[in-house]
Each structure stands twice: as structure tokens, then as C-alpha cells.
Amino acid sequence: MDSTFSALRINPHRLQSNFAALSAIGATPEGGVNRPALNTAHLEARQWFRQRAMEAGLDFRVDSAGNHSALLTCTDPAAPTLLLGSHLDSVPNGGRFDGALGVLAALEVLCTVKDFGLTLPVNLEAIDFTDEEGTLVGLLGSAALAGHLTPQDLQSPRGGRDALLDGLACAGLTETGLLAARRDPATLAGYLELHIEQGPRLIQVGADIGVVTAIVGIASHRLAFTGRADHAGTTPMPDRLDAAQGAAAFTLAVRQMVMDEFPECVANVGALHLEPGAFNIVPARAVLALECRSADPSIFDPLEAALLERARLEAERFGLGLEIEFLGKHAPAPMSALAQQAITEAAEALDLRHIPLASGAGHDAQSLAPLCPAGMIFVPSVGGASHAPREFTEWQDCINGANVLLHAALRIGLHIS
Amino acid sequence: MDSTFSALRINPHRLQSNFAALSAIGATPEGGVNRPALNTAHLEARQWFRQRAMEAGLDFRVDSAGNHSALLTCTDPAAPTLLLGSHLDSVPNGGRFDGALGVLAALEVLCTVKDFGLTLPVNLEAIDFTDEEGTLVGLLGSAALAGHLTPQDLQSPRGGRDALLDGLACAGLTETGLLAARRDPATLAGYLELHIEQGPRLIQVGADIGVVTAIVGIASHRLAFTGRADHAGTTPMPDRLDAAQGAAAFTLAVRQMVMDEFPECVANVGALHLEPGAFNIVPARAVLALECRSADPSIFDPLEAALLERARLEAERFGLGLEIEFLGKHAPAPMSALAQQAITEAAEALDLRHIPLASGAGHDAQSLAPLCPAGMIFVPSVGGASHAPREFTEWQDCINGANVLLHAALRIGLHIS
Structure with missing residues (x-):
């Protein structure tokens, strides 16, 4: 790997400051957040994300499925896009890390690349997918982007049809828009997502990073x-x-x-x-x-x-x-060998202990897996807790994960070229 | 038994006409009634009962627990009272027979005795107990009459404290009144209740009448x-x-x-x-x-x-x-030997097949059992069904039960003298 890149690190202070600001939106007395998809707090979090991206000098885009993206485009108009992301929605009375960490780390990677004036042969896009948690429809935004969403999915959604229609109306979205949000796979260089493990295994074996092999x-x-x-x-x-x-x-x-x-x-x-x-x-x-x-x-x-x-x-x-x-x-979604290799090499370059493991939770990465090389990075969850206010990840682990995301993205970006 | 009495029978046409009129109050499309204690239909049913008793030339009394009674008093002012009754309330979306049959049969016994100008050494009282089904407080009216009701029972009622207070207000009742409704056991000659079995046993063995031995x-x-x-x-x-x-x-x-x-x-x-x-x-x-x-x-x-x-x-x-x-x-409530004997003899005199059996359901008779000789008469339930609109008892069985109630009451009344 180019030695210009190997010394690069994300800015932990900016990441932490952003994490604190985002955690305050929809904060609950128990120390978590309550941001079910398209509720007031969730829409406010998305507004905050847009504002922060604009302040960082990034472009911003909202697609017809409501997916929010900060963009760092490269000079080649034909270049594919490497997606990095996760989601800003939470389960009702959920935790601060699930989803939010991945979006903030993706934004941080774009800011880092921009700060250092690096030129990559791919566009970088930090994406916040709509309703990963399935308050309305599970993996709604990523399924729409992948072109998997069907009219039937919208007719009998998990959260009920009325809740879906109300939510879409609040967010200014339409069913037609959801069904038209497909991105051409040829334009995608890959997808990488940093997420907390939501389980006990990394801590049980003393690992810093999980290289996700498949999503259940x-x-x-x-x-x-x-x-x-x-x-x-x-x-x-x-x-x-x-x-x-x-x-x-x-x-x-x-x-x-x-x-x-x-x-x-x-x-x-x-x-x-x-x-x-x-x-x-x-x-x-x-x-x-x-x-x-x-x-x-x-x-x-x-x-x-x-x-x-x-x-x-x-x-x-x-x-x-x-x-x-x-x-x-x-269906179970194996992560791409390319992505797993990039994440593994990034962890090793950063001298972090890593293990391969399957994700027991669903993630937007499974929507992307059929379209482009998709991979996930897990960081330890204290007590394995998730979907609860007590969800917690040590700050050093968050930084480690964001740096692995940065270096895995650089590896995939350079590999593409 | 006095041969004057032995030929007596209740008037099946009047009983049936009353049953039809009462069944129309709170009638549901499925063929049952919806008269939870102190709802509009239940209060209307009580109003109807009062009206029908007055038309029959009986006295009428409402005690401070809301128990409604038609009275046929004897000439002796010191005579004890033989209570006959059941309840006009139903479970939500219940059947037409549970409770209602017992109150109507009690009223019919008083009318029959009055029609024939019989003079008994006891007062007869046809009583409709408040909230037997426990919409607010299980066996509320009979427990109040028996003096078993405690302030604690009213503090954490089964249906919730708010529902109790609302119900009492609708019916013009008070907690103080409920707690003061005790009747002196010395004034009570006994209590008899006709009820549908609510189970399959009478039909399984081909019996017309169940002589209840105990209430669970x-x-x-x-x-x-x-x-x-x-x-x-x-x-x-x-x-x-x-x-x-x-x-x-x-x-x-x-x-x-x-x-x-x-x-x-x-x-x-x-x-x-x-x-x-x-x-x-x-x-x-x-x-x-x-x-x-x-x-x-x-x-x-x-x-x-x-x-x-x-x-x-x-x-x-x-x-x-x-x-x-x-x-x-x-606690389990054994029925009195005196009442069981009177019911058994009445069934035999009427040439009805009878068996002893325990009641698996709770009834107001269990409140009365510690105070005075209490007994219950069961008639067959088709399919054992109860607490449902499909609850049904053949009309001949209803007539049989009312005649057993009449003759058991006469036996106890005469025994007292």
C-alpha cells in the first residue's frame, strides 16, 4: 500500500464531538436514544447529519428512498462509488452506538480523506440508510437502493400499513419513490460498514476487530x-x-x-x-x-x-x-472475499487483534452484498448489550473501528483503480 | 308435604315471556347479551326487573350495595326471609342464561306463590346481586350483603380502581354504602339459587337437575x-x-x-x-x-x-x-345439607332425574353459605358452554329448574315454620 496513505488516521476528537452531538438527539433519561425511523428525533438526526456534512464542505444527496448521503467526489466523472455507511434510526428506546457509529465513522473517513487532500480513483459516499431497524419495513432504505423492494413489501409491512404511510408522509417520501430508488450496481465499487458487534464474542476472545464473514x-x-x-x-x-x-x-x-x-x-x-x-x-x-x-x-x-x-x-x-x-x-449474506481481505489487512496494518465472525444481526450490508463487494467491521460491545440504553463500546474501540474503515476503504479504492 | 302445595307449578308462559324481554336488553348480534355490571344495559335490565316486580304487585327494595329485590312478605313481622336469586349482570359478550335465569325463576316463584294466595311462614325475596361476574369486584353484592366485603377489596379491585369508582357513580352507589350493606343472618331463612351448570356433566349422564354439593x-x-x-x-x-x-x-x-x-x-x-x-x-x-x-x-x-x-x-x-x-x-363453600335435601326431594316429587355435583364456577351462593342454609340447583348447559353467546339451555330444563326452585323453597319455608 502507498506509504502516503499508511500513516493516515481519522481525527478522534472530531469523531467524538460528532458522536456526542448526535447522541443528544432523541436522548432518553436512561442514557440511550429513541429514534425509530422517521420519528421527530430521527428526522432531526438526519437534518443534523446534512448540516455537518455541508459544514465539512461535502456534497449532500437524498435519494427517493430517503437515504441521506454525504459525498466526496473524485475528478473522474466515470468513477464508481465506494459506499460507507450504516443508519441513524434506532429501535424504540435503543442505544447510542447501533448504526450511529457507522454513519459517523463513514463521515469521518470522508472528512479525513478530504483534510489530507488525497485523490482517490473512486467517489466516497457516507450513507445513512432509511429504517434499518424495521420500525416500518426492515432494511427499507438499503433494499430500495439495491432494487429488492417490492410493492408487496409495502402492502403488509412489519409495523403496519398505516404507520408506513404516516411515516412516509412525515418524511416527504412516497411509495413510488421507494420503488424507484435502485442504484445501478455498475456504479458501485463496494460497501463497507462499521458496526458494534451487539454480542459478546469479541470481548470473550480479547479481539479488537471482527471481520464479518456473513450476515445471518x-x-x-x-x-x-x-x-x-x-x-x-x-x-x-x-x-x-x-x-x-x-x-x-x-x-x-x-x-x-x-x-x-x-x-x-x-x-x-x-x-x-x-x-x-x-x-x-x-x-x-x-x-x-x-x-x-x-x-x-x-x-x-x-x-x-x-x-x-x-x-x-x-x-x-x-x-x-x-x-x-x-x-x-x-437469505444469509456472505460478505465478499475482497472486503474481508481489505478489512483484515487494515486491522493488521493498524496492529489490531482481529477474528472472523458471522453477524447474528441483520444489517444494510446484506442488501448490498448481491450488488457489489460488501464487508462489515465489528467492534466490541460491552456485555454484548444492544437495542437497549446500556449498549456501550469503549471509545478506543470506536476509534480503532473508524481507522479500520478508513484503511479498508483506501485498500478497496486503490484496488479498484 | 302439604298436598295443597304439591300440585303447584310455575307459569311457564310468563317465565318465557319475561326471559324473552330480558334477553333483549343488551342483546348482541351473536345471540348473547353484553351486560357487564353497571353498564347501561345492566342498569336497564335492573330497571326492567323493578318494573316487572311492581306490575306483579310485589314490593321492591334496593339495598346500599345496589342489590335489587322483589319482596313477598308474610303476615308475621318477625318472620325470617328466604332469599331466592342470582344476578342480571353478564361477562362481556356473554350468554342469556347465566344469572338471568335464576333471577327470573326467583321472581316467577314469588308470582306463583302470590297467584295461588299461599300463606308461608317466611318472607320470600327474589334478589338480583350486584356484579356477580366480577367486572368490578367478584361477587360484590352478595359479599356486601354477607358482610364479607372489606375496604381492601375496594382498594385493589380486579377490574381496576377507576372502573369501580366510575361504575359506582353511574349506579348512584358509594363505597360507604357497600361496606354497610350487611344483613343480619338471624333474619335469613336460607338462600336458593337456580343456575345453568356451565359444564357438560348433567348432559353426559342424562340428568335433569344437579343438586350442588359445594362451590369450588x-x-x-x-x-x-x-x-x-x-x-x-x-x-x-x-x-x-x-x-x-x-x-x-x-x-x-x-x-x-x-x-x-x-x-x-x-x-x-x-x-x-x-x-x-x-x-x-x-x-x-x-x-x-x-x-x-x-x-x-x-x-x-x-x-x-x-x-x-x-x-x-x-x-x-x-x-x-x-x-x-x-x-x-x-374458600370452597359446601352447600347446606338442609338445602341439598330440599332440592333433592323437590326433584323427586317432580319426577326429575337428579345427581349431586360440585360447582366448578363461583356463585353468589358461596357468599351466603356461611350465613344461612344455602343451596343451588343446576340445569343442563348444551355443550357445557357458558360465558359465551352460544350458551344455551333447553326451555323444558329452564321450567324444570324453576319448578324445583319453587318446591325446594316451599320445603325450606315450611321446615322453618
């Missing part, structure tokens, strides 16, 4: 076990068709099956409610939210099939009906 | 299993403290324990919800509604204790915390 596939279903409402005092136990029994047996089975038969995977029954839901009425209906994840494409489909088959067996065992509503699926 | 005790608890919210993608399965696992294991255990170890009892997990309740967050908290019932005082406490101990074990097994909130308890 996620399948979501809503299952309803259906029985019969009866008086809970007068109906003998053996005569009941108690929907809660099927749901309970399945909830236990999910955990045990994954641990025994799919040890590299995870699954969760994250919501469950009984209807009609009274002390003295045998539950007629038990509705639960099921999610399963695997980074291995050869295991992902068998995992999903095995869980659904088990739900059928548990329903049958208790004489219940079963309704399965498929809510969506992202 | 009911204990209610809210249990919260507490774990830790974690990212459901990035937290390995063995590292989770998943509150849903404890709740699920307990829900299965409740059914199995009751069937194996307490075969004459029932228990129900009727409500369950997970917090925060998202697809991608490991549940931090699982809150469930537990109810258990037994008619046998020697089994009731051990049943409750065994279930709570099992909850502790399941919490421990999954590394979870457990919070137990006690919500209330009614």
Missing part, C-alpha cells in the same frame, strides 16, 4: 395455535382444547431444538399472547412471534422447516389447529 | 418470570435468560400436575404476555394469569401451594426471577 439469514413467522374458549372452572382438564398448551410446548421446543440440532443458529419466541385472555377462560387462541437465524445457507432452510414442523406436531399433540403466517425472510 | 374455592395469582432482554440474533442460546421459557414450562406443568396429582381440581393459565414483546428481543419478562379451583377444602390449599412451588422451580431451572402477586381467594 432471518425468517419471521407469526403462529397461531387455535383451540376452544371454555369456562375454566367447569370444563374438566381432559376436555379442554387449550391453545396455550401448544404455544408453551412449542416455545420450549424451539430453544431445545436449536441448542441440540442447530447449535450455530438462534431462534426466538419474542411475543406471545392468549385470547380471550381472562383468568377464567381457557385460551382459545395463542399467537406467537417466531424468528430464526442462520449464517449458513445450507442450514437456514432446514432450520426454518424443522421449527414449523415442530409447531405442527405440538398443535396435533394438544388437538389444536395451527395457522402459520409467513412474515418475511432474508 | 378459587385462588388467583399473577406471576411474572423475569429474565434479561437481549438481542435475539447475537446472543447465543445458552447465554440467554429467556423469561418465556419459565412461563412456557410452567404453563405445561400446570395442566399436567392438576391431571396427575389433583384430578378433581382445575387450573388455568388464561393470559400470558411477553415483554418487551418484539420478534428480535429475548423476552425479559413473562407475565401470566393463574387461577386454580377445588371444591374440597382439604385439597384447595395444597393445590395452590403446589402450583406456586412449581413456578419457583421452573424459574430456577431457567435462571429466572419470579414475582408472585396474590389477587384473591374464595
